Amino acid sequence: MLSVLFDDEFQVVVRKRKKTKGMEGVVSGQERIADLIQETLTDANISIDQLAGIGIGCPGPIELETGIVCIAPNLGWRRVAIGEFLSKKFLCPVRVVNDVDAGVYGEYRFGSAMNAFCVVGVFPGTGIGGGCVHDGRILRGMRLSAMEVGHMKIASTSRSSGVDMPGTLECEASRLSIAAECAKLAYRGEAPELLKLGGMDIANIRSKTISQAIKNGDKSVERVVRLAAQQVGYGVANIVHLLSPDVIILGGGLVEAVPEIYLEEVRKIAKKSVMECYEDTFDVRVAALGDDAGAMGAAAWAAKNISTQAEKVGAVV
Amino acid sequence: MLSVLFDDEFQVVVRKRKKTKGMEGVVSGQERIADLIQETLTDANISIDQLAGIGIGCPGPIELETGIVCIAPNLGWRRVAIGEFLSKKFLCPVRVVNDVDAGVYGEYRFGSAMNAFCVVGVFPGTGIGGGCVHDGRILRGMRLSAMEVGHMKIASTSRSSGVDMPGTLECEASRLSIAAECAKLAYRGEAPELLKLGGMDIANIRSKTISQAIKNGDKSVERVVRLAAQQVGYGVANIVHLLSPDVIILGGGLVEAVPEIYLEEVRKIAKKSVMECYEDTFDVRVAALGDDAGAMGAAAWAAKNISTQAEKVGAVV
Amino acid sequence: MLSVLFDDEFQVVVRKRKKTKGMEGVVSGQERIADLIQETLTDANISIDQLAGIGIGCPGPIELETGIVCIAPNLGWRRVAIGEFLSKKFLCPVRVVNDVDAGVYGEYRFGSAMNAFCVVGVFPGTGIGGGCVHDGRILRGMRLSAMEVGHMKIASTSRSSGVDMPGTLECEASRLSIAAECAKLAYRGEAPELLKLGGMDIANIRSKTISQAIKNGDKSVERVVRLAAQQVGYGVANIVHLLSPDVIILGGGLVEAVPEIYLEEVRKIAKKSVMECYEDTFDVRVAALGDDAGAMGAAAWAAKNISTQAEKVGAVV
């Protein structure tokens, strides 16, 4: 996780990182976040009362008014009130948003989607996260954050991801699914380079392993990645039909590792799959800000939603 | 089509109907609309200068600022500037919206979705139309209307609807698809009641034919309808994951013909298919206003978006 | 239905036709068959004791030793002992076989599959029938005929045919499914030629209607036929992987109506879908004998399986 302290003109004051260590439990996880924020403040020689507010981006659906993270399988979290926890600790307003919403808001304010009317982000990782900024605001439901694009059904397969509905985008196209397909290729002797680089343990088949195997000549691995990106292309076509965004942002480690291949397939499928009148209404782009997008977005969103005279905004993603 | 004249408190002054006769061409179609509006005014003894504005709901994606209907296959329309045409004819502001957006706005203002933060409508017919009112406004893209829910890919079939993407909700679950499946059942001797009522011509297998065949005992027909409603249930689950609406409205002739069956299947599949934290955040309902929803919505939307001192608002859907 | 009397060198003596009129019930149906055979004999001036035997091809699975037709939905038959009925009537041995098995045996003995080691026939119609001659014998199970190729699952769709298993070849690619898709195209204005020729009643959208609509320029109809033929191509790939036939025969009215299109798609998909080592082991051909294949095959099969000194063999399909 990354903590960044910004001044009131969104210039970075201090940036600090820590491993998430999600498996150590909820209490430990919350404390690690608080520690990281405190260390950031200490490094910057800033006291709590100078802090205008905190914006934090967390995975999964968020209960927005209460700042509760509903479920974050990778952290082992279920209904964790991280907003209240941080607010009591740092005596300032806290805004909890979905991490991809934060990233998309960051790209909207400072990155590759500036001035877009409607921008949707699709970030494939262990799952596939999504976010949307529409007319200047993060698109949300009455109570919960929205844009869980990974749980959109796009296929008739029998495999399922974390929901009781088979054929979701996530189970067809997440980095984890790609890693599992690659492990099968390695086992069958069809991906010799990947076998050398990452073996058959899916925890070791990371975005960079995949990218390197493709560079080293594993055609079969490239084919798996293209196939997954095509599925994301269908997901984008669905999103265009539902929201008519003018910008689609692709981001996350896998996209950063193979940007050309990924962008080419998503764009090709999305463009050919939408109704003709939508074809020229949207652009597909790779995210520009990398890891900073989430922190900048969370901070900027908190700043926009907190009336204050204080000077600094911190953000954690 | 239906034309309704409302006073400034949205009470109906006059309501008139005419057959659409889409097959007679664009010019004739536009004239028929203008004639119907004129007849409505005449019946009400209202002159053009008493008309505050016109709201019109048209099928398919709409270019919102210019009032252009992008494509409406049932009317044979392609980029028809109906807004400008009516504006010149009746010398008043015209707001063109998608017909299902109009219907959903109507239900939001006057019907089964009053006070909803986010309401999405799904209306199966020849295709499957959709609409969304979010935080009081019709959800839209920068240039075009949105919520073309029928063109959302949800399956891996090889059949396609009007887009170059197979497996869309529309090709799996529209009334037209149901009619085609029923015709096959009739041909194979598996739907004797439907065969008596509607034969094997899909133009004669209307919503009421289907509903009557089920009442008369054609289990196979009921099964086809339930299967289609289940597909719509998956579409609703996708929409919940993307937009987190608090209300889903089902409407249109087919839903009105078999409301219990339809609602039961859509609700069942949607509830079980979403992430657990969304399960209690949305309600699935049948539309309350019938045919009036579209006219009331179009008129109310026009009234909200037109600054005027005049008294009456007309609407056509 | 067609009745043919052959002499002992398989030269046609008399050929007679009658409408099947399946809807009039089992008793009437059996009588019509007996009448047709009697008329054939009368025309040929042949008495019952000159008849060596009867071969009859019937749709659906056949209980081979007892000559029982298990189920023939188009005839409304369920466990009809047609073999015993004819045997008592004409006092001669009767061999009941599946109609496509008969046709394939006909092609194997006299038509486009002579000398094949293993030939499989795929005949799309209301359903999709299949047959196989392997090493000179009709391939069969212990009790029942086999090769119900139409009920092979090849897809993940939710639609089903006569079995409780969705995604069968039959529901994806039968002539009836094609007719239903065409009716939808006609309804949506995308198949104007077909609409003129056959309307939207699927009983009127026959093989010749489809073929003519394509000739007249309905690209969308051609697309539907190609798509269906591709599904048959996948079915053929499955059959190649299971049985390794050296010849595949395509037959029936639809194939006869659009032989080039159909053959092209089936061959293309089948060739590219099989394991490389099977690619050159099989040939895909159109049936050569038309309607006579079934009668000749049924007669030849009966002759081969009946030890007799009598001279003539009749066949009905």
Next chain:
Amino acid sequence: MLSVLFDDEFQVVVRKRKKTKGMEGVVSGQERIADLIQETLTDANISIDQLAGIGIGCPGPIELETGIVCIAPNLGWRRVAIGEFLSKKFLCPVRVVNDVDAGVYGEYRFGSAMNAFCVVGVFPGTGIGGGCVHDGRILRGMRLSAMEVGHMKIASTSRSSGVDMPGTLECEASRLSIAAECAKLAYRGEAPELLKLGGMDIANIRSKTISQAIKNGDKSVERVVRLAAQQVGYGVANIVHLLSPDVIILGGGLVEAVPEIYLEEVRKIAKKSVMECYEDTFDVRVAALGDDAGAMGAAAWAAKNISTQAEKVGAVV
């Protein structure tokens, strides 16, 4: 691999095993087989001229007259003339058959399918192998062995196995596919027992790991296995429709590890998916002879097809 020497009453004289080590290349692989046979003879104190013949079962399609293995990805073999090689080495007739055909013939002669008219075996492993004995003979094509059941398309997914056709039984349901799904579950924290037992390396997620994880309480792993077995059930339904076997044999390591679960799902899906008249015509059973089935079948098949006065038959699988 396993080598067994039988006397002329099919009693085992000597049984020897060796690791296959497929990755060491074709020459080495052939030599290892020859060495194993020689060691078997030596142990039995048998000279080459006492050897009546050799039967050998090899994976993948086999060119039967020439004894060539067409392709065996796990061995890295492509068109290897193992028959000729062994024949020259041991100066006796050699019969090369597909390994699952051998196993099914073994079960037919000595195991759980004795006296069956038509028995089909389905053996899931890295791929999914198949075999068929029909009326006493191994069912075959003119040139190649048949029953490559793993390459039968049964679904509309976009994933593919070794053929250019997505949605095959193998990519949906092989042990390798199950292992990959389990690795994903382990990664997402949904299969804690499997994670402890086998980690996330698919080469370590073996049949016994899977079986133990289920016993230890991983419901998600059980669900994956049941889902895969259901797909095999659809494959069996297809086979019943095509060949009407009276016995289906399930075998291989995975089936042996979870026989009840596997048999239950395959039988349930197969029985409910076939046409009613086939429902009571077939039985689904687990293989009885374990590893010996292949050796016994290969030897018995060779003995049946080799006219000889010599006493002993060897077999390797």
